[in-house]
Amino acid sequence: MxxxxxxxxxxxxxxxxxxxxxxxxxxxxxxxxxxxxEVEADGHCLYRALADQINRSTxxxxxxxxxxxxxxxxxxxxxxxxELRSIAANEIQSxxxxxxxxxxxxxxxxxxxxxxxxYVLKVKSVQAAEWGGQVEIKALVCALHRDIWIYSSDLxxxxxxxxxxxxxxxxxxxxxxxxxxxxxxxxxxxxxxxxNSVIPI
Numbered sequence: 001m002x003x004x005x006x007x008x009x010x011x012x013x014x015x016x017x018x019x020x021x022x023x024x025x026x027x028x029x030x031x032x033x034x035x036x037x038e039v040e041a042d043g044h045c046l047y048r049a050l051a052d053q054i055n056r057s058t059x060x061x062x063x064x065x066x067x068x069x070x071x072x073x074x075x076x077x078x079x080x081x082x083e084l085r086s087i088a089a090n091e092i093q094s095x096x097x098x099x100x101x102x103x104x105x106x107x108x109x110x111x112x113x114x115x116x117x118x119y120v121l122k123v124k125s126v127q128a129a130e131w132g133g134q135v136e137i138k139a140l141v142c143a144l145h146r147d148i149w150i151y152s153s154d155l156x157x158x159x160x161x162x163x164x165x166x167x168x169x170x171x172x173x174x175x176x177x178x179x180x181x182x183x184x185x186x187x188x189x190x191x192x193x194x195x196n197s198v199i200p201i
Contacts, residue, residue, distance in 0.1 A: 043129025047081035089124035147179035
């Protein structure tokens with residue numbers, strides 16, 4: 001009986017922290033006439049949030065769908081999280097030298113190759129539901145030729161802008177096409193971090 005009470009108290013704290021964080025993010029977003037649009041939390045949240053952004057977009061969706069068709073898929077007017085997983089995995093696989101160091105993979109031996117291939121398979125797998133993070137966001141920025149902006153409750157840096165190009169000095173340049181916008185939540189669920197879509201009010 002005491003254990004159930006302890007779990008309820010812990011969950012109440014998580015909900016409270018989640019609400020505080022959500023309020024901070026939405027307060028920041030409201031200044032730009034934006035709001036958080038919640039997506040399912042199932043390990044695919046980054047991909048679901050970005051799919052929502054692309055499917056709402058009127059600016060560059062054609063480029064994304066043309067790219068999908070080049071992978072032998074029939075013409076369609078929307079994209080889902082599984083397709084975005086494949087795009088991210090293909091980008092990482094095709095540019096190992098750009099991504100492997102950020103995964104902690106530095107060698108070119110059999111063990112390192114197996115570790116890299118395993119990582120790519122997890123990114124691609126809908127069944128594994130591997131959580132996406134900074135490596136996958138950068139891969140999608142490059143593959144989709146779209147900037148991705150990540151809003152958070154961090155008042156010192158409320159927007160992280162992942163831009164298409166970055167020079168050797170670390171300076172980045174943006175696309176003229178509006179960015180895809182997501183929110184990053186540290187306190188969303190007791191299980192950990194979460195991404196949502198960011199939409200106009």
